[in-house]
Amino acid sequence: RKEVEQDPGPFNVPEGATVAFNCTYSNSASQSFFWYRQDCRKEPKLLMSVYSSGNEDGRFTAQLNRASQYISLLIRDSKLSDSATYLCVVNGMSGGSYIPTFGRGTSLIVHP
Amino acid sequence: GAGVSQSPSNKVTEKGKDVELRCDPISGHTALYWYRQSLGQGLEFLIYFQGNSAPDKSGLPSDRFSAERTGGSVSTLTIQRTQQEDSAVYLCASSPRQGRGEQYFGPGTRLTVT
Numbered sequence: 001r002k003e004v005e006q007d008p009g010p011f012n013v014p015e016g017a018t019v020a021f022n023c024t025y026s027n028s029a030s031q032s033f034f035w036y037r038q039d040c041r042k043e044p045k046l047l048m049s050v051y052s053s054g055n056e057d058g059r060f061t062a063q064l065n066r067a068s069q070y071i072s073l074l075i076r077d078s079k080l081s082d083s084a085t086y087l088c089v090v091n092g093m094s095g096g097s098y099i100p101t102f103g104r105g106t107s108l109i110v111h112p
Numbered sequence: 113g114a115g116v117s118q119s120p121s122n123k124v125t126e127k128g129k130d131v132e133l134r135c136d137p138i139s140g141h142t143a144l145y146w147y148r149q150s151l152g153q154g155l156e157f158l159i160y161f162q163g164n165s166a167p168d169k170s171g172l173p174s175d176r177f178s179a180e181r182t183g184g185s186v187s188t189l190t191i192q193r194t195q196q197e198d199s200a201v202y203l204c205a206s207s208p209r210q211g212r213g214e215q216y217f218g219p220g221t222r223l224t225v226t
Binding site: 032034042043044045046049087089094096097099100101102103104105 | 145162170215
């Protein structure tokens with residue numbers, strides 16, 4: 001089983017739609033969680049941290065479910081500019097260090 | 113302020129040559145990571161530096177790969193006797209917090225081994 005799993009997609013949605021991605025992780029001792037966005041041939045950029053209580057940043061909402069070991073990202077009112085690959089990142093203890101493990105990403109395509 | 117910078121942005125080298133990739137992290141960030149990303153693949157963790165502690169090298173794929181971080185700031189990743197399978201984008205990231213924090217990535221070095 002992979003440590004961090006994401007549905008690769010692509011999710012193909014029209015402008016204005018609401019779309020949600022999930023990411024599951026296997027290390028129950030994981031401590032911190034993030035969503036990153038990566039545009040084609042660019043570096044990943046931090047989108048938002050994920051807190052246990054859930055958090056919102058504009059059109060984006062992130063949630064963490066420790067019991068079921070998954071995090072989610074909800075995008076409301078999708079824009080063309082939201083088209084990108086969304087990476088989830090889980091920081092868990094490995095050999096005495098907290099090492100971030102990246103999912104392989106979920107591709108989102110927003111069309112007119 | 114200035115973000116993470118990496119050099120060179122592109123490197124083409126012949127199989128068997130050594131290459132050095134450089135990363136300048138954000139000033140004051142204590143944690144520094146190296147990853148590589150092959151075309152269409154996810155990020156593969158290589159090595160992690162935290163302050164003056166011994167680096168976590170658990171992700172290095174072979175003994176041809178090494179990295180150092182001088183003065184707690186600039187880092188170089190060295191690949192000896194490059195192979196074609198080393199071709200990838202090598203990304204560096206820094207973080208203000210030990211181990212658990214958000215990361216800020218540089219633009220990467222695209223390495224092509226011919």
